[in-house]
Amino acid sequence: MIIADLFQTLIWIVLAGLAIGSGVAMVVQRNPLYAAISLIGVFISFAGFYLLLGAPFIAAVQVIVYAGAIMVLVVFVIMLLNVEEEVRKPLRLKFLIPAAIFGAAILFAQAAFIIYSVGASPVRVPNADAANSQIGLTKSIGTGLFTDYLLPFEITSILILMAIVGAITLARRPTVLLLVEEDYDGKKHVERRTLKIDNI
Amino acid sequence: MFDTNNPLLIAGAQFLGIFLAFNAVLVLTAYLSLVERRVLAVMQGRLGPNRVGWFGLLQPLADGIKFIFKEDIAPDKATKFIYILAPFIAIISALMTLIVYPFGPVVTLPFSETFFGAPVTFPMTVARMDVALLYVLAVTSVGVYAIALAGWSSNSKYSLMGGLRSAAQMISYELSLGLSLIGVILMSGTLDLFSIAEQQGGWFGMKWNIFFQPLGFFVYLISAIAETNRVPFDLPEAETELVAGFHTEYSAMKFALFFIAEYVNMTTVSMLAATLFLGGFQGPFVAEFPILGPFYFVAKVFFFLFLYIWLRGTLPRFRFDQLMNFGWKFLLPVALLNIILTATIAVFFYSR
């Protein structure tokens, strides 16, 4: 079992390294497509974490939804719009620099404090018994979703419906109106007018 | 003597299974390409490759050697990293699904009682997962990146067009593909592919889901062909329009990876179809002679593979708008209808 534990830890470290590395890369990269690929790496490593945590269903859904759907859309949009690399621009809001320093200081202080507090906390967290857990299985999640969480589930479905309608409205092609006018001579003037999303 | 629950032993066994499965499938795909060429040739009234080896049986080997030794050319303006990454994503995502397919029923290792003191039984699948079906969908969905990124990174108009088309097409048809499976899931009540295959063992091994889910099968079949970018949905690599689509700029082994990935995808999709709708390894006498299971399974897979080749030889290509209209306005509603029908019937007749 020690070997298995060690193996698990090793995998964890590898995944964590992948996640953090990809995350940093995502922020650092100025090419959006690289950033997107880095983010996919993060998602996949997160899926690995979920597997380690005994949540295969969530892991699968993570890949399907994030990697398979959302990021595909993002990549698609990046390719469609042929997004350029970010150009460095002079910083326009100078006050952000001290704000950032201040925020970072606070963040570090809080992190240190929280780590200290957790270390001092008498609460002991049980180890995950991922191998024998029934929690992450499809059946338990399905039962939970359709009993206790039925209302949130349905609300989510309505939210998605709204998102579909909204996305279609936002992205649909501009409607072209043909305005036909007749002057005194009976001559017709046709004017094409584009009805854009922002004109609606 | 050996602790059968030793995780190292299990891991070793799984590695062995993965090795076997991968190699089997790779060999299968290699010869699938030969079969395709021969069958197409027959359909078109010509001979096909028959020079290398007996009946051309060594042709795939020759192809492989050619791929390996060809010069690997990359476009100068390509985005190198992604350009190289894309074929690997393709082949990885294609092969990764193999581990969850049930190749056969639960079997007992021959002579295991003699060696281990107790009969060692195991299902003929590499990894039996609770969420196997989702796993398949997840991994195949990652495959989109391979085509999209390949198209984008090549820095070529044809490639980009192919990549974009491919991405759009795969997103669209993945939807109806996933929905078509829900009928089966509703009937079986599990996502575990092995369990799904096991449940189809009644009726003398002929209680296949296709009899209960003809609509789902129909939708799945069409979406699967589209997912694998095969004729008549091969728009991403439409020769007549885009030279070779997303892999125009690829050559040598990188092209070979795409090529292999496509055939592996064909195979895995066929395996899924066989498992979900045609009973997988189930068939007459499987209960009595479990060893028959893999043969039944391979036979069913070959049936689907032949179907692919058949279609390629028969049907013309869709236009892109036809493709989209068909996917969104026909397949998706039909899949939804199938779900509703199945759910309704399930509520009335299967309510436990």
Place this chain on the structure above:
Amino acid sequence: MTPQLSWYLALSAVMFTIGVAGVILKRNAISMFMCIELMLNSVNLTFVAFSSFFNNLNGQLFVFIVMAVAAAEAAVGLGIIIALFRNRESLDVDDANLLKL
């Protein structure tokens, strides 16, 4: 020594911070969008970790719902990005500072 809950929490905090930094530093709308997704994911990780360590299902159910919301957000967000690009010919959010499209 198996991974502890605190490891997951720390990792998730780091990822969240990376996401926050990305949102603030990035000017590209799509990059910002991706950073937000990253933040959502790091929160998901804590949910699942808690769920697993406390043997409680609710965390995973929550993650499921978060994912659904993220998908909806992606649909609308990308639609907005496309509309933005159509109007501005740029994805730089600093170019879209008129508080209207």
Place this chain on the structure above:
Amino acid sequence: MTNHWLSLIVAAPLIGAVINWLVGRRVRSEAFIGFVACASIGVSTVIAFILAFTDNNGAGAALFSEPARPVMSHLWTWMEVGNFRADVGFAMDRLSGIYVCFVTFVGLLIHIFATGYMHGDKSYYRFFAYLNLFMFMMLTLVLGDNLLLMFVGWEGVGLCSYLLIGYYVDRKEAGDAAKKAFIANRVGDWGVILGIMFVFFITAAAGAPSISFFEKTDLTNLVGNQVPAMTNAFATIATMAVDPFTINALIAGGLTSAAILLFIGATGKSAQIPLFVWLPDAMAGPTPVSALIHAATMVTAGVYMIVRCSELYVRAPTAMAIIAVIGAATALLAATIGLAQNDIKKVLAYSTVSQLGYMMLACGVGAFSAAIFHVMTHAFFKALLFLGSGSVIHGMHHEQDMRRMGGLKKYMPITFATMLTGWLAISGIPIFAGFWSKDEILYKTFSTQSNSFGLILWFVGLCTAVITAIYMTRLMVMTFWGTERFAEAHAGGQGDEAHAQAFADKKTTAHDAQTATIDDRQHHSPDEHVGAATSHASHQVHAVHDEHDDEDAHEHHGLAHGQKPHESPLVMTLPLIILAVLSVFGGLLGAPYALSLGAIDNPFHHTLEPVIAHEPNFVGGAANGADDAHGSPATTETHSAPVSANEHEGVPHGEGATAAHTPEEIFTERVLAGVSILLAAFGIGLGWTYFQRRPLAQMPRLLENKYYVDEIYDATIIEPIKDGSRVGLWRILDVGVIDGIVNGVGTVAREAGNGARQLQPGFVRSYAAIILLGALLVIGYFAAALAR
């Protein structure tokens, strides 16, 4: 007793006004407009007289029912807030009955006169709509059954006065005069409205909050529902003690305060010192307006209000004294000014002010019935005089300056005859109406015991009477006797500016539309009626000016060379004749016991007796025999025992009054009457002998310039206010303080916005940063909470 015909008296002129305004302006037929106007007033007049004099439905005539009960018509409750209630309801008791009768009747006559006088005017319909509206407002004032409705009428007549003074909208002086009248009246009106509030608070403090004049019980409204009961405010006030004159009483809002505040309103409306200055200027309006509003009706509203609130005033002796002094002073002042005026209408205007002073004097000494009597007789003879002067002006082609008249009796015999009666009436010659009323006021002033300076007041009144006789004689002499000065060119003539304007325009421009509007307003051309003194064609259609008018255009107006004055048409002379008859005989209604040699005992006085109050501590004297109708048990202790007995036994008031005629009083009255007759004769004689010889005598400049009152007001009030407004309010307060505050608020908001703008630059990333800071704060809070 409810009688809703009463409301029609008020409503009929309103209907007439509306018809004239909406229909008349389109019909543009003078016959139609005149008919509507006169008919609406005629309806009011007929109903008023029926209600006042006949025994309608057995309920008793308003003037003669025993015991005195008002005819009431409750329409609806206007407003009801807390325990404050004001109704829209009308009531005719003996006081308002008398008022309504002479208002409607004189109003009718003036309307008829005006149809002739305003003939040919461009805005004929407008004039009559205004005039009808005025009648509506005046009747609302008189018939309104509570203080607030009375105030509506009060304001309404002010408005109509404004509209009618400024009727000639293209004349600046008319507009100025209208504004002056309006503003002077507003100054008084704040007093009225505060007074109403005081009355309400006083009655509320006494436990019966009300501003109603009458007690309302057993009334039904228009649809037959029972009207909620209402107490009589003045019955409540009658239970109160006499208000002493202390500063505290004034400040705390005692009866004296209320009385003085209401009287401030009366000084505005009735043109008393210090607010009398508007009335002479108001002569800029058409002459019928002057007759109707500024002589007969509206200006007497102040007197009406004081008499109506007599119950209040008799308990505020200080206020009474103030009224008496101000009335006497006004009478003398106005009379002396009138002595020096050359404009015929101005003379009459000051005469009106003077006579109003008499009325106020009467009120001030507690002779309320005498005041009302004088109001009525004054309405007859002053309306007569004004209409007569209107007739003269008409005949003289809008010449108003008496220095350009003279010898008119030959040309205008009817006007002369009627004005003669008016002259004699106002001068106080026996038999004529003015004698009775003026004499009674003088007698009451002489015999008053309500203040200690009655003799002084009487002497002032007597002087005024003499001066009145002198200036009226001057007016008559300058106008009707002597040489015919209208034929001479006379520099400095005053006249109708509109007429001059017409000529000026005609001189410079042809007959275009603009000129035509002015032509339409003036009603005859200079040359028409030449030698047509006997023309009585009432509806003669005058031709629009012909071309030869241009050569007749000259800088002065009035009669052109060779023109002769002419007598006015029948529609104008007929009212004169009727009013003349009334001026002669109307006074007999109020002939006192002493002077009628016991034949009649002042029926007017006895009619009014039940509705006016008497001073609670006023024992003895002619006025005391009768008790008021509102007498309540609380007041009886201040009355003498026999009076209380009278009241309880229900003895008719007349008997009680008759019993009060002691031989001494009769003798005093007769002596005083003799004195005043002698003085009147002396005044007439003096005026006759002096002005017969020197009709154009230069009068003292001080008087001619009206004691420089306007100039003093300008210097002491108007200019300081202007300067204060310009410097203090505008430059300092408005620009400095108010604009400063506003601009300061704006600057603060702008600067704050500038600061806050930095937080909302439109850059998404800065929003994200701010959100992050907020999140950090929240985390910090929870971390701190965790640490505890």
